[in-house]
Amino acid sequence: xxxxxxxxxxxxxxxxxxxxxxxxxSLLDVMVIILVFLLKSYMASTMxxxxxxGVQLPISASPDDPKDANMLAxxxxxxxxxxxxxxxxxxxxxxxxxxxxxxxxxxxLSGQTxxxxxxxxxxxxxxxxxxxxxxxxxxxxxxxxxxxxxxxQADKLVSYRILQKVMTTAGEAEFTVFRFLAVxxxx
Amino acid sequence: xxxxxxxxxSHLSGPLTLNLVPMLDAMVTLIAFMLYTASxxxxxxxDTPVPSFAPTTLINQEPLQLTLTISSTGVTLWSPFKRIDTxxxxxxxxxxxxxxxxxxxxxxxxQRFSAETKIILVPAAGTSYDELIGVxxxxxxxxxxxxxxxxxxxxxxxxxxxxxxxxxxxxxxxxGAR
Numbered sequence: 001x002x003x004x005x006x007x008x009x010x011x012x013x014x015x016x017x018x019x020x021x022x023x024x025x026s027l028l029d030v031m032v033i034i035l036v037f038l039l040k041s042y043m044a045s046t047m048x049x050x051x052x053x054g055v056q057l058p059i060s061a062s063p064d065d066p067k068d069a070n071m072l073a074x075x076x077x078x079x080x081x082x083x084x085x086x087x088x089x090x091x092x093x094x095x096x097x098x099x100x101x102x103x104x105x106x107x108x109l110s111g112q113t114x115x116x117x118x119x120x121x122x123x124x125x126x127x128x129x130x131x132x133x134x135x136x137x138x139x140x141x142x143x144x145x146x147x148x149x150x151x152x153q154a155d156k157l158v159s160y161r162i163l164q165k166v167m168t169t170a171g172e173a174e175f176t177v178f179r180f181l182a183v184x185x186x187x
Numbered sequence: 188x189x190x191x192x193x194x195x196x197s198h199l200s201g202p203l204t205l206n207l208v209p210m211l212d213a214m215v216t217l218i219a220f221m222l223y224t225a226s227x228x229x230x231x232x233x234d235t236p237v238p239s240f241a242p243t244t245l246i247n248q249e250p251l252q253l254t255l256t257i258s259s260t261g262v263t264l265w266s267p268f269k270r271i272d273t274x275x276x277x278x279x280x281x282x283x284x285x286x287x288x289x290x291x292x293x294x295x296x297x298q299r300f301s302a303e304t305k306i307i308l309v310p311a312a313g314t315s316y317d318e319l320i321g322v323x324x325x326x327x328x329x330x331x332x333x334x335x336x337x338x339x340x341x342x343x344x345x346x347x348x349x350x351x352x353x354x355x356x357x358x359x360x361x362x363g364a365r
Contacts, residue, residue: 024207025207028214035218035221038218039221057230058316058321060323060324062231063231063328064233065232067232067234156315157317159316160314160316161313163316167358171361177234177235178235178236178237180323181230182320184228184229
């Protein structure tokens with residue numbers, strides 16, 4: 001009796017294993033919705049700037065989306081140009097406390113100019129000019145003139161003293177437009 | 188005489204199930220990639236040009252050259268050519284800049300000089316980036332409650348609504364700028 005029951009059970013379990021299929025249609029539906037949402041959020045900003053690590057950006061009501069520019073971030077560790085550290089601060093925010101008071105190394109400064117930043121910006125400009133020189137796009141037979149613009153990200157506690165030096169240095173390296181980045185205020 | 192119906196056709200007419208597994212694989216990979224690279228914080232920008240020397244031109248009237256000086260005690264809205272009264276707005280009790288009063292003063296200046304778009308910003312060394320962004324927001328755009336300001340179009344003579352307050356901000360104390 002018990003033997004015949006076990007055979008019956010084995011037969012039925014085999015049948016279930018053969019016919020078993022997961023219905024993934026509903027899962028696919030959810031995934032398509034997520035994909036559409038992500039693609040839409042991708043298209044919302046033409047130029048993607050991600051907030052720099054360790055930087056708490058201020059909130060702004062500005063209606064302007066950030067346009068194409070070279071990224072410069074002032075973080076507690078130093079100044080980053082295109083995600084590459086060019087200047088290192090002596091003090092960090094943790095050492096100073098809640099008031100950020102980033103201090104430059106004496107060797108990095110020449111008056112109001114931050115020397116390593118100036119060198120890095122000039123290198124960036126030279127590279128950009130070289131690309132424009134070799135580009136077929138011409139304005140009155142000449143290469144498109146360099147119009148350097150810098151997207152600046154800074155912690156909300158960073159003082160104007162630092163920003164002033166950065167902007168002065170960028171101006172000397174012929175970067176003529178500054179785009180101050182901030183987090184969009186929710187309306 | 189009719190031919191015998193094809194056996195293959197009858198075989199295909201059974202329940203048809205699409206194999207969605209490869210599509211699901213691709214989607215999972217795409218979503219993982221997009222989630223990793225997506226930025227959910229929307230950023231905005233405030234553009235300012237580097238100050239430059241303008242070519243000397245003869246002008247009939249002294250310019251407004253609206254200037255906003257930020258100090259540790261407050262802000263001052265003034266014109267070097269005395270085209271407006273100097274407004275000094277002290278900080279609020281908690282030491283923050285009185286942005287509401289500053290905005291009201293900026294609107295009153297705009298009502299008098301509706302064609303003016305530029306403002307020179309002179310912040311103190313200790314002004315934080317947060318305060319700077321707050322001040323720039325205040326003086327660049329109108330708020331919904333502000334009165335509508337119009338300017339007469341020089342060609343058509345039709346009154347046009349001024350869309351922004353002082354959108355062109357120039358830093359007045361940058362050394363070494365061109």
